[in-house]
Amino acid sequence: MSHATTPVLVIHGGAGVVKRDMNPTKEKAVRAAMTKALEDGYAQLKAGKPAIDAVATALSVLEDDSDFNAGKGSVFTHDGKNELDAAIMDGDTLRAGAVAGVHRVKNPILLARAVMEHSPHVMLVGDGAEAFAKEQGITLVDPSYFRTEERWQQLQKALKEDAGKQPHADLETAKHFGTVGAVALDTEGHLAAGTSTGGMTDKRWGRVGDSPIIGAGTYANAQCAVSGTGWGEFYMRTVAAHEICMRVSLLGEPLQRAAAEVINQEIPSMGGNGGAIALDTHGNIAMPYNTEGMFRGWIGADGVPHVAIYDDETDPSNHPPAAPSSTPSPISSE
Secondary structure: OOOOOOOEEEEEEEEEOOOOOOOHHHHHHHHHHHHHHHHHHHHHHHOOOOHHHHHHHHHHHHHOOOOOOOHHHOOOOOOOOOOEEEEEEEOOOOEEEEEEEEOOEOOHHHHHHHHHHHOOOOEEEHHHHHHHHHHHOOOEOOHHHHOOHHHHHHHHHHHHHHHOOOOOHHHHHHOOOOOEEEEEEOOOOOEEEEEEEOOOOOOOOOOOOOOOOEOOOEEEOOOEEEEEEEOHHHHHHHOHHHHHHHHHHOOOOOHHHHHHHHHHHHHHHOOOOEEEEEEEOOOOEEOOEOOOEEEEEEEOOOOOOEEEEEOOOOOHHHOOOOOOOOOOOOOOOO
């Protein structure tokens, strides 16, 4: 490559039922955590580190924050346990690593990376994944580390709904949301993607969603990187992250259109919903979602972290300053 690429980092903290009346203290904390994730991840890119480093760094920050459904803030299963999933993928080499159903791994994204770099496998689950974590020196914690009162009360509410004849629609939908993700473009023009989640509240039978499934909730190749958040079963059935990247790399579709068609048309047509973040080698960003809001953030050439939550917060990425228009783009996520 004749010249260095301007690095870009994009993150999400989940899409779904995002209420305007969120506790102001919590909203401030969430925005601060996302800002820190952007700053720490972008510092890796500015130092010339690969995209995979930025992704792992940013997601570790969010996993350590109990306001997100990943790592420390993971939701509870029907049996009152925490089962964590994560995946990471290097777009330049198509190497990938993933873990699912782990109970004691402080930062599942770091274990997913270790699977990619230090094992011949792509995905490890449960006790085996934790045995590998121990071998690799990945930090393990007592399961009580993941317990937060807010998540425990969410489970209690869900269990009461289980006992009723008529599940509450809002609660049923809300169960499916809560993931953190990151996509990055480094100075070499290489892309990476990662996703981490605590799964869905009240889930049973060892259910695993799309986040750790390469191609479903997480995917990166030479032209495109995607991390999804939403109702995982639908992202698996559409292989959503992979499809977005194939539309970009094989069909030549603009990133925003490709992402919007999959997230805002294909998935809803099947009964699902959610959002995604996507990034291409030109630094174009897409953040489509079809829910009340999506925790999202980005940092690029200006080096300034931008964080948005609600539907009416403009994503500059969807309205490039170079081509101002008074009419919203038909492929905008706003």
